[in-house]
Amino acid sequence: MTISLPRTLHAPLNIRWEPLPDDFVLPDDPVESTLQPLLAAALREALELDDRIPAHCLIASNFGLCAVVDGKTIVKAPDWVYVPRVQSVSVGTVRRSYTPNLEGEKPAIVMEFISATEGGEYSIKPSYPYGKWFFYEQILQVPIYVIFEPDICCLEVYQLQEGQYKALKPNPEGRYWLGEIGLFSGVWQGQKAEVTAPWLRWWDESGRLLLxxxxxxxxxxxxxxxxxxxxxxxxxxxxxxxxxxxxxxxxxxxxxxxxxxxxxxxxxxxxxxxxx
CATH class of the missing domain: 1.20.5 (Single alpha-helices involved in coiled-coils or other helix-helix interfaces)
Incomplete structure (x- = not known):
């Protein structure tokens, strides 16, 4: 699936990379599904146990990504995000948010897990407060956008090509190669944390499952x-x-x-x- 965004829909954006104001109130949206945090934690766990989380990278879930667009602060919190390299922070400092191009590189991968309540993962709304798809594609320009709907076991992976997301095709095993992290991503059906469901898993280049x-x-x-x-x-x-x-x-x-x-x-x- 490719969502085409006509360039005539919006004027050129004035994007600035500024730190989040201290008094900015971050959205405190409730988690739409109890499976969502488990999915995010499982993805990180497998990477960590396989020693694939360098000290300089950032992996987070429901974590605010910031930009100032046309003078307005925009924050979107993907269900899972991977940033290859970020600047270190002082010992004891807790990140409230992350501003790409100011605090480090832009995210390489963002993921959204769709629950029964559709949360606008496909929204290309080109005006404030902007749709998620538009924000990741046109503002942050994240190379890989993953949308996973566990209820129907549907995984979609999009790659930024010539300024727009285009759907990638899986390999014969139904997995997608994500060069930004050097791993395949795919769906695995089974049990974890006493929950039987479709899970997102990692496989290395040889096909070995990260446990x-x-x-x-x-x-x-x-x-x-x-x-x-x-x-x-x-x-x-x-x-x-x-x-x-x-x-x-x-x-x-x-x-x-x-x-x-x-x-x-x-x-x-x-x-x-x-x-x-």
Whole structure:
């Protein structure tokens, strides 16, 4: 899907990158679905456990991205955002928001998770307060825009090409290559945090799934059980070999005893067996 935005719909925008005023009241919209924060946390968790979160990058959810457009401060809070490089802040400072091109690079990826209540993820409204699609495409110019609707297991990925978002096509496995983060993104059906649902997951270039913490623990437990089983098998094989050796020894001792008994019997009958 491509939403074309005629250039004649709006005059050139006057965009400035300024810090959010201290007295600016950030929107405190309620989360539309209990799954949304779980989706965002799961995406970060897999990256963190695979050591793919450099110290200089910013990953956040429901976090305000700011710009001043035609003199008005605009803040949009995507459900998930990835910024490759940001400026460090003082120890103890908590970011209230992020202004691209002032505090670091612009976001490389933004994601929106659609719930039953449509939140304007496709809005191209070119006037204040601006639609999300318009804000990410025309104002921030984010290279990758992901829209995921778990209720119907629908994933759409758009790439900024010549100033407009155009839909990407998935690979044969239904995954999308996101060069900005060096991973594939796709839908995985299963359970996490006692919730069975479609989840957004990461795969590396070789097709390896980036695991969550619970999956890593299960994998380690399985490896330990397999190693224990292999050790037990080795012990059983060693005991079996020892048993076979003992049996051979017993057979040899029995044969020697039988031979000696026969020789003694023959001598008692006067048979000269000659020297031993």
């Amino acid at each position: 969550w913490g619970s999956e890593r623990i299960a994998e380690e437990r399985l490896r330990a059980e397999q190693a224990e089983g292999e050790t037990l098998q080795e012990r059983l094989r060693a005991e079996q070999a020892e048993g076979e050796t003992l049996q051979e020894r017993l057979r040899a001792e029995r044969s020697e005893a039988q031979l000696q008994a026969l020789q003694e019997r023959l001598r008692s009958l006067g048979v000269d067996l000659g020297p031993d």
